[in-house]
Amino acid sequence: MSEWVRVYQAANSLEAHAIKGALEVSGIKVQLKGEALAGALGELPANAIEVTLHVRPKDITQSQLILTRYQQEPRPDWYCSHCGEHNAGSFELCWQCGQDAKVLQSEES
Ligand SMILES: [Zn+2]
Structure with a gap:
């Protein structure tokens, strides 16, 4: 069955x-x-x-x-690709500069 x-x-x-x-x-x-x-x-x-x-x-x-x-599942914390600010996973935009969380860091500077 x-x-x-x-x-x-x-x-x-x-x-x-x-x-x-x-x-x-x-x-x-x-x-x-x-x-x-x-x-x-x-x-x-x-x-x-x-x-x-x-x-x-x-x-x-x-x-x-x-x-x-x-x-x-909590969203992971992330670092802003623009200013490097640490943001909690619940933020979709960087609280410091407004960069979108989905913009990933392309290269290490
Ligand atoms: Zn930022």
Whole structure:
């Protein structure tokens, strides 16, 4: 018997696939449900459909650990590529000069 248990409800298909990937690298088989419905309806944008993730009962405990980590994962602290200021992970812009956190340091000076 292959029995699938719902472990997570993703807000959209993108999130569902991100989490599916995180689970699969840990060797957990994942089924997404909800996407077929989205395709059948046709009219709704993909991100309006809630997708649920299902795993085998033996994988529930590990899945929940991974999900918890996924949801709580703190963003790492970072150093501004412009002024070198240390910023907490919750900042998206450098508090000192306003540089975007996503601009990575290209070369060491
Ligand atoms: Zn800065």
